[in-house]
Structures are given as C-alpha cells and as structure tokens.
Amino acid sequence: MATVPDRTPQAQEGAPRVVGFLCDWAVRSEGLLNADDTLVGMPHVTVIRVPCSGFVKPGWLELALRSGAAGAFVCGCPMGDCLNREGNWIMEDRIDQLRKRLSRQKVDPERVAFFAFGLHEREAFLRAVAEFVDRVRGSGGKR
Amino acid sequence: MYRRSLLSLQSATLRLDTWINRVLPQDFNPLYYTGGLANLFLTLLVVSGILIFLYYEPSLEGAYASVEFLTRDVPYGVVFRGIHRYAADAYLVAILLHLFRNWFTDRYREARDSQWLSGMFLLVVSGFAGFTGYLLVWDERSQLLASLTVQALRSVPLVGDWLARVFLGGPGVNDTTLPRFLFLHVGPAMTLYVLLWWHYVRLRHPKIWPPSVWVLFSLGLLFILASALPATSGRPAQPGASPEGFAVDWFFLWPYVLARWMAPGWALALVVALVASGMVVPYTLRETPEQRGVRALGQAVVVEENCTGCELCYYDCPYNAIYMVPSPYPGKSRAAANRKLLAVVVDSRCVECGICIGACPFEALELPRMLDKDVQQRIQRGARATAPVSS
Amino acid sequence: MREGDRGGWYLALAGFLAALALVCVGLMVYGEWFDRHLVASGAMGVLLVLYAAIVVLFRKAHLTAED
Ligand code: HEM
Ligand code: SF4
Ligand code: SF4
Numbered sequence: 001m002a003t004v005p006d007r008t009p010q011a012q013e014g015a016p017r018v019v020g021f022l023c024d025w026a027v028r029s030e031g032l033l034n035a036d037d038t039l040v041g042m043p044h045v046t047v048i049r050v051p052c053s054g055f056v057k058p059g060w061l062e063l064a065l066r067s068g069a070a071g072a073f074v075c076g077c078p079m080g081d082c083l084n085r086e087g088n089w090i091m092e093d094r095i096d097q098l099r100k101r102l103s104r105q106k107v108d109p110e111r112v113a114f115f116a117f118g119l120h121e122r123e124a125f126l127r128a129v130a131e132f133v134d135r136v137r138g139s140g141g142k143r
Numbered sequence: 144m145y146r147r148s149l150l151s152l153q154s155a156t157l158r159l160d161t162w163i164n165r166v167l168p169q170d171f172n173p174l175y176y177t178g179g180l181a182n183l184f185l186t187l188l189v190v191s192g193i194l195i196f197l198y199y200e201p202s203l204e205g206a207y208a209s210v211e212f213l214t215r216d217v218p219y220g221v222v223f224r225g226i227h228r229y230a231a232d233a234y235l236v237a238i239l240l241h242l243f244r245n246w247f248t249d250r251y252r253e254a255r256d257s258q259w260l261s262g263m264f265l266l267v268v269s270g271f272a273g274f275t276g277y278l279l280v281w282d283e284r285s286q287l288l289a290s291l292t293v294q295a296l297r298s299v300p301l302v303g304d305w306l307a308r309v310f311l312g313g314p315g316v317n318d319t320t321l322p323r324f325l326f327l328h329v330g331p332a333m334t335l336y337v338l339l340w341w342h343y344v345r346l347r348h349p350k351i352w353p354p355s356v357w358v359l360f361s362l363g364l365l366f367i368l369a370s371a372l373p374a375t376s377g378r379p380a381q382p383g384a385s386p387e388g389f390a391v392d393w394f395f396l397w398p399y400v401l402a403r404w405m406a407p408g409w410a411l412a413l414v415v416a417l418v419a420s421g422m423v424v425p426y427t428l429r430e431t432p433e434q435r436g437v438r439a440l441g442q443a444v445v446v447e448e449n450c451t452g453c454e455l456c457y458y459d460c461p462y463n464a465i466y467m468v469p470s471p472y473p474g475k476s477r478a479a480a481n482r483k484l485l486a487v488v489v490d491s492r493c494v495e496c497g498i499c500i501g502a503c504p505f506e507a508l509e510l511p512r513m514l515d516k517d518v519q520q521r522i523q524r525g526a527r528a529t530a531p532v533s534s
Numbered sequence: 535m536r537e538g539d540r541g542g543w544y545l546a547l548a549g550f551l552a553a554l555a556l557v558c559v560g561l562m563v564y565g566e567w568f569d570r571h572l573v574a575s576g577a578m579g580v581l582l583v584l585y586a587a588i589v590v591l592f593r594k595a596h597l598t599a600e601d
Binding site for chain 1: 154157158160161164169170172175176248249250346347348350437438440459461462494495496497498500501502503504510513515518519521522523524525526527528
C-alpha cells in the first residue's frame with residue numbers, strides 16, 4: 001500500500017510516534033511505563049492502560065493515526081485467556097475490520113496491530129512493539 | 144496471607160500457561176477450555192450411560208447379573224462400561240481444574256459469583272451422581288458403600304433416621320432400593336443440565352466445547368483406559384455379609400476412605416463443611432479495588448441521549464449484562480431520534496470490562512471513571528508529542 | 535529463519551504418526567475379526583490420540599490456520 005512519505009520532524013528523527021493500548025490483565029505493568037505513560041526505553045511509544053483490550057474503540061486508533069501517530073496497537077491477554085472471556089477475540093475482529101476500512105481509505109492497514117501477551121511475557125511484548133515501530137517507520141504522518 | 148497466596152497462585156497459573164503455549168499453539172491450551180472439557184466428558188457420560196441403561200436391571204437379584212452380562216457377553220460392552228467409568232474420573236478432574244483455574248485467575252467474585260455458586264452446585268450434584276453410580280452394580284463394594292452411607296445418615300441429628308429411610312426406600316435394603324438408587328444416579332445427572340442453564344445464563348456464547356484436538360485426545364485416552372484396565376465388579380453382594388477391602392475410586396469415594404479412620408457421620412460432616420466453605424469463597428475476601436490492584440472504573444452507563452438502539456453492545460457484552468428494552472422516549476442526537484430500542488445495563492451482571500464501549504459506534508456508553516473524552520485527549524497528546532517529555 | 539526446516543520436520547513426524555495410525559487400523563480389523571475386542575478398542579484409542587497429535591503437528595507446521 002503506497003503512502004505519502006512523511007515530512008514531519010518527529011518521523012524524520014527516525015522515531016515514529018506510536019500510541020498503544022495495554023490491557024490491565026495482560027503484560028505486568030510494574031516498571032513498564034515512564035511517568036508520562038511512555039514505554040521504558042521507547043519514549044516515542046505512548047501506552048494507555050485499559051481495563052480490557054475490548055474496551056478500545058476502533059475510532060480511537062483512527063484518531064491516533066489522524067493526530068500524527070505513525071501507528072497504533074492494542075495488546076490483550078493470550079487468546080483464550082481473556083479475563084472477560086471474549087475481549088481479545090472481539091478486539092482482534094474489530095482491528096481486522098478497521099484494517100479493511102483503512103485500506104479503502106488508502107491508508108496503510110499495517111499501521112494498526114493487535115498483540116496478545118500474558119503477565120509473564122514482557123520481553124516478547126517489548127520485542128513485538130519494537131518490530132511494530134520498525135514496520136511503521138516512514139509511514140507516519142497525516143493522511 | 145490468603146490474599147498473597149492467591150496472588151502467587153495466579154502468577155504460577157499464568158506461568159504454566161506460558162510454558163504450555165510454548166509447546167502448543169495458544170488456542171490449543173487445554174487450560175483455556177476446562178469448562179468445555181468438563182462438558183465434553185459429561186456428554187460422553189450421558190451417551191455411554193444410555194447404552195448401559197439399556198442393559199441394566201434395577202433389582203436385588205438381577206442388577207449384578209445384568210452388569211456382568213453387559214461386561215462379558217455384549218460385544219464391546221466392557222469398553223462402554225470402562226468409558227463410563229473413566230469419563231466420570233476425567234470429568235471430575237476437569238471440573239476441579241476448572242474450579243481452581245477460575246479461583247486463581249480471579250474469575251469467581253463480584254459480578255461473577257453466580258457462576259461460582261452454580262458451579263459449586265454442579266460439583267456437589269456431580270459428586271453425588273458419581274457415588275450412586277457405584278451403588279448400582281450391587282457387588283460387595285456397593286453393599287459396603289450403602290451401609291456406610293446409612294450409618295452416616297443415621298448420625299445426622301434429628302432427621303437422621305428419616306434420611307436413611309429415604310435413601311433405602313424403607314427401614315432396610317428391600318425390593319425398592321435399587322430402583323431408588325437408579326433414580327438417585329440418573330436424576331442428579333439430569334439435574335446437572337438444569338444447573339448448567341444457571342451456570343451459562345450470564346455468559347454470552349460460553350465455550351462449551353474444547354478444540355478438536357482435545358476431543359480426539361480425550362476420546363482416545365478413554366478408549367485406551369477402558370481397554371487396558373477393563374472395568375470390573377467385585378464379588379456379588381451377599382445379604383448379611385460384611386465385606387472389608389475393595390478397590391477404591393479415589394475421585395468419587397474419598398469420603399469413604401476417610402470413613403475408615405473416623406465415624407461415617409464425621410466424614411459426612413467434613414464433606415458438608417468443605418462444600419459450605421466452597422460456597423462462601425466469593426464473599427470471603429473483602430478488598431477495596433486498590434488492594435486488588437485493579438482500577439474500578441465503574442459499571443458501564445448508557446448515555447441515553449445518544450443510544451440509537453443498534454444492539455451492537457448487546458451482542459458483544461460477554462456477561463449478558465445489556466438488555467435491549469423498547470425505547471420509552473426518543474433520543475436527542477440525530478441518529479437516536481427514531482430509535483425503537485434502548486440499551487440498559489444490568490448492574491449486578493456488569494464486570495466493568497468496557498467491551499460494550501468499544502462496540503458502541505455512537506458514543507452512547509461510558510465507563511464512569513474513564514471517559515471517552517479523556518482517552519481522546521491522551522491519544523492526541525501521545526500522537527502529537529514531538530519530543531519525549533521525560534526519561 | 536529456521537522455522538522452515540522445522541516445519542518439514544513436523545510434517546515428517548506427522549507422516550510417521552499417520553503410518554502408525556494405519557497399523558492401528560490393521561489392529562482394529564484383527565481385533566474385530568478374531569474377537570479380541572479389547573485389542574480393537576485399544577487400537578482405536580491409540581489411533582484417536584495419534585490423530586490429535588497430527589492435528590497439533592499440522593498446526594505447528596503452519597499447514598492449518600487458527601480456527
Ligand atoms: C459440570 C461441571 C461444569 C461445567 C460443564 C462447566 C462449564 C463452564 C463453561 C463452559 C464455562 C464458560 C467458560 C467460558 O466460555 O469462558 C464456565 C464458566 C465458569 N465456571 Fe464452570 N463448569 C462446571 C463446573 C464449575 C465449577 C465446579 C465451578 C467452581 C466452583 C465453576 C465456576 C465457573 C466460573 C466462575 C465461570 C465463569 C468464568 C468467567 O467469568 O470467565 N464451574 N463453566
Ligand atoms: S462493561 Fe459493558 S460489556 Fe462489560 S460487562 Fe459491563 S455491560 Fe457488559
Ligand atoms: S451500541 Fe451504543 S447505540 Fe447501539 S444499542 Fe448499544 S448503547 Fe445504544
């Protein structure tokens with residue numbers, strides 16, 4: 001999917017802004033975030049903690065992209081282990097639909113993502129976020 | 144103390160999941176389907192039970208012989224009998240896994256207490272049906288179990304003698320006793336389905352079936368067990384004989400093992416005490432949300448002006464906490480002006496997950512302490528910040 | 535990544551299990567024919583467990599997708 005190359009200053013620094021939503025019950029959050037809600041070691045990634053991944057409105061992800069973020073993601077619990085039974089399945093579905101909508105609007109659907117990591121999987125989570133940031137690098141900016 | 148051990152048990156449970164998920168694909172993890180597994184074994188019990196029922200004769204003279212006929216002479220009869228027996232054990236193991244998992248992963252209290260309570264009833268009724276199953280064979284083991292049960296019931300204060308009479312259908316074992324035992328086995332098994340309705344009524348599409356891998360594996364395991372360790376009877380029951388030892392099914396008959404060391408009445412009291420404490424588990428830890436380490440964001444609230452009655456929240460709420468009612472008055476927003484239905488949140492069912500908020504395209508639902516507009520602000524701040532503010 | 539050749543390994547193992555399952559079918563026929571019913575039902579049990587293992591291996595080799 002072709003996108004307009006980004007000319008905003010933050011993307012040119014090579015650290016694209018990313019907004020993520022993290023479920024309270026997924027990855028253990030002690031020591032995961034800085035005081036301003038950015039990820040430790042990744043100050044360009046803002047994380048908003050939510051009670052369940054299913055709480056996230058797809059519109060919020062679109063809002064993040066529209067407001068200048070290069071990417072937006074949601075992280076829930078491992079599939080099958082949602083505390084609220086279905087939150088992560090529902091969210092995965094909603095993101096699939098959002099991706100279809102985005103590509104109809106000529107926005108790279110790879111800019112939104114869904115992850116599923118449990119309490120003890122912080123390393124894997126951070127790796128997935130870093131990979132995601134790499135993937136959306138350069139596709140940021142306004143649409 | 145209790146709280147801290149629960150927390151470390153939760154951590155351990157999830158650690159175990161991480162290991163399992165390394166070996167198996169995530170959606171094959173059997174611990175995510177303990178309820179479904181219990182239901183699978185229950186189904187196998189019903190099917191094999193009906194086949195056995197076709198041959199069973201509930202009479203003092205005929206019961207033992209009819210079971211022997213099934214075991215020896217009916218082709219694969221011994222296999223069906225074995226499947227019925229081992230499925231019962233597997234069923235109990237699955238229920239217990241289910242119980243402990245829901246306990247340790249904090250899925251048992253507040254709005255979920257109804258599932259826990261119905262679960263405890265399921266457990267008791269299942270245990271009872273498992274025990275009465277062993278009475279039906281009417282071998283020496285059945286005889287001993289029956290006499291221990293009568294002793295235990297007799298020692299209940301006030302109503303003891305009456306209970307024992309009800310159990311046997313008379314002052315002692317008589318011609319109506321085995322038909323009664325048959326009912327005490329099949330009746331509770333059917334009651335389970337009524338209780339399961341209660342268990343599921345607050346769950347939207349409960350996962351009542353495990354993934355195909357586990358159906359294949361469980362069925363295979365039962366066939367292997369039933370063939371390698373064929374189910375057998377003891378010697379036939381003799382009026383007046385007092386048998387001593389017998390092979391014991393630990394899963395269902397543990398109270399009778401206890402009855403060796405204590406009066407049967409005390410073993411019964413112990414079972415009752417265990418069940419009673421199980422029933423109060425959801426209400427024992429009185430914690431504030433801070434102590435629990437969760438942010439209580441409040442139960443979902445419908446913003447009545449905006450609700451269009453589109454039912455999307457109703458389909459997504461995993462706890463059936465949203466009801467659609469005929470709209471008593473029109474909404475204010477343009478989309479809501481002509482609505483036919485209005486969403487209503489049933490407070491006692493809502494677990495404050497917010498899934499309905501994600502479902503609603505019309506800004507008509509909110510968690511009171513995490514409002515849409517605040518989230519939007521934080522998103523914009525995160526998306527726009529040009530330089531890291533801290534670190 | 536090494537994922538590729540490991541996928542081949544999983545498939546080889548699945549093939550081996552499928553061959554074992556065929557032996558089980560033979561045992562089932564034998565058991566039924568010569569009235570060794572416990573052999574037949576035991577072989578059926580092993581067969582089902584083998585099939586379960588094959589389902590997992592197919593998934594791990596990415597032959598089947600989620601759901
Ligand atoms: C006959 C035995 C039982 C069967 C077949 C059964 C089945 C199920 C099923 C299918 C679910 C839905 C799971 C999901 O979709 O997420 C469920 C949920 C639940 N069960 Fe059971 N169950 C049984 C016994 C028990 C027992 C003994 C307890 C504990 C005392 C229990 C406690 C619960 C709880 C608390 C939930 C709610 C979980 C949640 O809110 O996510 N169940 N059960
Ligand atoms: S927050 Fe919404 S989705 Fe979650 S239980 Fe309450 S009403 Fe249902
Ligand atoms: S999703 Fe929103 S608009 Fe639709 S019925 Fe529910 S509250 Fe009303």
